[in-house]
Amino acid sequence: MSLHFKCDLPGNLTCLSNNSGRRLPFRTITVLQELDSAKAIYKLPASPDASEFIYNLFRNHSLACDYLGNNFTVAPPALEHGGIRFDYLTGINLEDAISRDLLSNDFNSANQLFTDYIKRIISLKVIRTAPLQFYKQFALNGPTITLDCLSLGVIDLIPRNIMIVNGNWVVIDNEWLFNFPVPREYLIFRTLQKLAAIIQPAIRSVASQSIPLTGLFKLGMKTLYLPKPWLDSVRPYCGSFKTMLNWEIAFQKYVTGSYPRIARLKSKPDTLTSSKTRACEKLLLAAASTLKRLPGLQTTLGVLDRAIVYSSQRSN
Template sequence: MIIYSKGTLDRKEDFRLVTTIEEENKKLFVRKKAVNPRAKDFLFGMVENYEKLKKILSPLKLAEAKFDGDSVVFPYIKGKTLSDEFKECYFNGQDEKALEILREFKNILKLLPTVEFETRRYKDFMRIFGNPTEKDGDWTVGCLDLNLDNLIRIGRQLYLIDYEWVFEFPLPKKFLYFRTFFYTFFSIKELLKIRCSKEFPLVQLLPEIFVPKEVYDQEALAVSGLRRFYDYEMNFQSYLSFRKNTAPKLKESVIFQNSQKPDIFLTLQTKNDEIEKLKAELRDIYGSKSWKIATSLRDMKRLFKKTS
């Protein structure tokens, strides 16, 4: 019996899958199937990914991928994702506890083996993500699905429940952290907007991505690095999807000072104050004698035009 179903029909045909949660003999499991024959190589590659990653990602346990006819099945692991934990912490005002989850993820990346970037793989990385630089820092196994959404905690053990995107070439650890950082704060953007105030200012990195100023300062995020990793992500989304990528460029959305840090820490409260101030000024103008006299003169002018 199928309990849940989700398709990735916005992807190119080579990557289109349907994921279902099913129940059989009172046991739950996850099944992934290719939408079309062209996506079967991508689907079946997950079993190979499991064999490749299970020893390398030693701090984590992987949900085992197995062949089942024309599909791949995984055990259903019941628990909260680290993303859910993060959201709950921010919702309950436990900001420091939420940031501990991000630090925990950063420590996981540190524990992963450092892989030397091979020049012969440069073209493969460039084709999908863009031009790498020495500033990208340490590289590790190319599992792009390492993020809070795919990590479930059971007791003290963390499980990686999905690993569709595993490349033959390595990925920068900083880039993996960047993706998690961005998508995690994107997931709580509405909550951040509500909480935003002079006491809780935000840095706006994109139209829909806000980061608490205190967190931004602690992370010491270099703008040049943000731009580069954001471009990596947008290039990957273009590689993945058949739709044209129209996402705003990070460099067009961040407000800079000396091309290094945001000049203004935008807060919704500040913007609302500005709107209310403008409304008050308009009310004063509309209520002034000069405006009323000017309005009367305009009405008389229109009347004369009609009668002439």
């Protein structure tokens, strides 16, 4: 990915992310700097209007450290070159670690990481309150009921923003941190939604009778599944997923200024118990489509039709 704005950083630069789809006050770019065999990460304003946003990230560091306490270490930032500099960390982010274990058919290890993450979130300080400022900030409508709220709005504390370094869980990005209470269940929902969307192939690879997957989300025509044990473990802390989806839509509109294309909830969640079921069903449908163009194969088609129906019934 190339840089699309003037940058005076020395050394060899590689763009890691460019948030050009955001509103001007929130546009940032993240680059990897390699200089004299040393590496560093810079988060920079991608528009003049975003300079204050970048400074707020630096200013909020002490708030994050105080709040996250013993559960997480927060990567220390430094103000340099009009942006924020972070030390380059060698490790793996939590999202990739979960995906790696799933693809290795080691659900127990992946589940342990997910469970550990949820335990750390649940152990953060909460206050029982109606999140009025949260509703006001994102122009949310509807009743504001009393909820368990994170006393500091660390809604970006999702697995991809956490690095595991020598056993320590290091928060590398607190871009969206709000100094007001935010419903704890919203952070959990964001985590579920993003894992379902980003590591879906890894999740599907472990589908089995002992590890059933629940099709909770849909992105376009594609169903996004999550392990049922994960959903069961977070349900005591979550209310209406529909309400939380509305919160996420409102937040994304706040960031981008437009209606977001994100994973939505399925009207009727289904169950997947085999990673091979969907692939087999597609092959059967393709074969049936081909055979229909050939004469004298009604018997074969009948067998295929019954196989497709049987495959579909097993997958739902």
